[in-house]
Structures are given as structure tokens and as C-alpha cells.
Amino acid sequence: MIEVQGLTKRFDELVAVDDVSFGVDAGQVFGLLGPNGAGKTTTLRVLATLLRADDGRATIAGHDVQREPEAVRRAIGVVNGGMGLYDRLTGREVLHYFGELYGMRRAAIERRVEELDGLLDLAGTLDKRTGAFSTGMKQKIVVARAVLHDPQVLFFDEATSGLDVMARRAVLDFSRRYPGETRAVVWSTHVMSEVEELCDRVAVLYRGRVVADDTVAGLKEAADAPDLEQAFFTLVRRSGLAQGQEVAA
Numbered sequence: 001m002i003e004v005q006g007l008t009k010r011f012d013e014l015v016a017v018d019d020v021s022f023g024v025d026a027g028q029v030f031g032l033l034g035p036n037g038a039g040k041t042t043t044l045r046v047l048a049t050l051l052r053a054d055d056g057r058a059t060i061a062g063h064d065v066q067r068e069p070e071a072v073r074r075a076i077g078v079v080n081g082g083m084g085l086y087d088r089l090t091g092r093e094v095l096h097y098f099g100e101l102y103g104m105r106r107a108a109i110e111r112r113v114e115e116l117d118g119l120l121d122l123a124g125t126l127d128k129r130t131g132a133f134s135t136g137m138k139q140k141i142v143v144a145r146a147v148l149h150d151p152q153v154l155f156f157d158e159a160t161s162g163l164d165v166m167a168r169r170a171v172l173d174f175s176r177r178y179p180g181e182t183r184a185v186v187w188s189t190h191v192m193s194e195v196e197e198l199c200d201r202v203a204v205l206y207r208g209r210v211v212a213d214d215t216v217a218g219l220k221e222a223a224d225a226p227d228l229e230q231a232f233f234t235l236v237r238r239s240g241l242a243q244g245q246e247v248a249a
Contacts, residue, residue, distance in 0.1 A: 001026050001153055001184040002047070007056035009042050016042040018208035019056070024153075024186060024201075027179045031199035032188040033232065039208040040188040041080075044155050047186075048078050061152045074102075077146030077154045079139075079171075081161030087131030091122065091141045094130060095148055102149040109148070116144045120174055136167025143171060147178070154178055157188045172198060192228045204235055211239040 002024035009017040017039045024030040032040045045051040047058055049069040057064070063071040085094055092113065099109035116122060122144060125137045133141070139159070147154060156175060160168045176198055179185050187198055195202055196216055204212040204219070212219055212235045216228055223238075225231035236242050 001028075002030075002058070002060050002186070004043075004047070004058045005056055007043065007046060007058055008054050009039075009046055009051060010054050015208055017046065017053075020203075020205070020208070020210050021056075022203045022210060022213055024184050026182055026184050028200040029175060029179055029185045029187055029198045031195045031202035032186060032205055033190070033192070033195050033202050034205035035190050037207075038190075038205040040205055041157055042208075043205070044078075044157050044186065044188055047072075048076060048155060049073055074149070075152045077149070077151040078157070079143050079146045079155065079159045080157040081139075081159055083142045085130040085133070085138055085141060088129060090127050090129055091125040091133075091137075091144075092127055094141055095126075095144055098145050099148050104149060112148055112150070113144070116147065119177070120144055120170055134164075134167075135162050136164050136170075139163055139167055139171060143174060152183050154183070154185045155188070156185065158190070159187075160189075160191070160194065192232065196228050204232060206236045206239060207241045209239070209241060211235050211241065 005021050007017055007020040020043060032043065034040050046053045047060060047065060049065060049072050052066065060072050061075040063075060065072050095113050096109050120140050120143060122140055125133065125141055130138060130141060160171055175185050175187060189195060199216060201215055202219060203210050214222060219231045220228060223231035223234035225234055
């Protein structure tokens with residue numbers, strides 16, 4: 001579903017993404033794990049066609065990110081922890097508006113909204129103006145908006161930030177159920193527990209580079225660590241990228 005080879009993105013002298021490579025198969029939740037500034041969001045923005053890479057190549061669902069951006073956009077959905085809504089619209093109006101942008105017919109949009117209501121428990125959000133929503137209610141509509149067109153690849157970038165326990169659980173459960181024979185999820189976070197619960201495979205990013213890429217069990221075995229947090233710090237230290245910085249479990 002996703003192939004990334006040697007992806008590099010610079011901002012003047014800063015190399016935000018440095019020769020990053022990984023692959024994501026259909027049916028997987030693939031984790032990008034790293035601290036703030038590791039290059040996770042920049043990587044996702046390149047894959048989502050919001051930024052242009054300086055070097056390297058990436059394909060999503062067989063479409064080249066740089067040469068076929070429109071096809072890539074039709075194949076993806078994006079959710080992050082700070083996406084806004086139009087305060088004067090109801091949740092249903094937001095979804096209809098974006099469904100029309102996706103080229104969906106009104107009846108198809110309404111059928112999909114009903115499906116998503118069952119999956120995300122949208123009760124209380126569809127027929128009220130979004131300006132009065134809690135953070136959790138807003139995020140449910142943001143997720144519904146991202147998957148309205150049934151994308152093959154779904155990107156989550158720190159998607160549970162600021163959510164209460166119930167809203168967070170709804171997003172996590174939906175993300176785990178979403179992958180299938182023609183669908184995959186990329187889950188980008190710094191939260192170890194989310195990665196351990198959700199991800200079939202994980203790329204550990206630090207200072208723009210992939211320092212390890214394996215299953216959670218494989219990462220812990222490689223680091224001879226009892227948990228993912230200990231494995232993360234061990235693998236970062238071994239990479240040599242943390243020189244001059246304190247990295248301790």
C-alpha cells in the first residue's frame with residue numbers, strides 16, 4: 001500500500017527527514033514512533049502531497065506521490081490532533097460538504113454517514129453546530145470526514161492529543177478495525193502505549209532518520225528490553241544520533 005525509498009526533506013540547513021525508507025502492507029496498522037521533532041509529521045505531509053520531497057520516492061496505492069498527487073489525494077484520508085471544523089455548520093453539514101468535494105452523490109454521502117455513525121457513535125454530533133462541540137466530539141467528525149470516501153490509506157498524526165478517555169478509545173478502536181485487504185493505517189505518535197496496542201509494525205524515528213523498523217516484539221527483542229519504552233531508548237542510543245543529547249529511559 002505504501003512504499004517509501006530514501007525520502008529526504010530539507011528546510012534550509014535543517015534536514016527534517018533524512019533518507020527515510022519503509023513499507024506498509026494492506027491490512028496493517030504501521031506506526032511512526034518518535035519524539036517531537038523526529039520528522040514524523042514532515043514525512044506524513046510529504047506522503048499526503050502537502051510538501052514536496054527534495055530526494056527519494058514514495059508511492060501510495062500504486063500512485064507516485066510527486067507525479068500523481070491528485071490520485072494520491074483520492075486514496076488517502078488524514079487526521080491530526082488539531083484539525084478545525086466550520087463552527088456554524090452541523091456535523092452532518094460538514095460531512096455533506098466534504099462528501100461533495102470528494103465527488104460523492106448526496107444519497108451515497110448519507111449512506112456513508114449512517115455507516116460511520118455506527119462505527120464512531122456520532123450521536124449528538126450530526127445535527128448540532130460544531131462550534132459547541134467538545135474536543136472529543138470534534139475529533140469524531142474529523143475522523144468521519146477523513147474516511148467518508150473510504151480511502152485506501154488513512155494517516156493519523158497525534159490524533160488522540162487532548163481527547164478524553166472515551167473519545168480516545170473510540171478513535172483507537174476505529175483505527176484498529178479500519179485496515180483490510182485493500183486498506184492500511186499509518187499511526188504517528190510519541191505515545192508508546194498506543195503503538196503497543198495498535199501497531200503491527202513500527203518505524204522508530206529520531207532526528208529525521210529511521211533507527212529501527214520491526215514489530216513491537218521484534219524491537220523489544222533487538223534491544224533486549226522488557227517494554228517498548230526501554231527498547232526505544234536503547235535503539236536510539238545505539239544509533240549514535242543522540243550524541244550530545246541526554247537519552248535515558
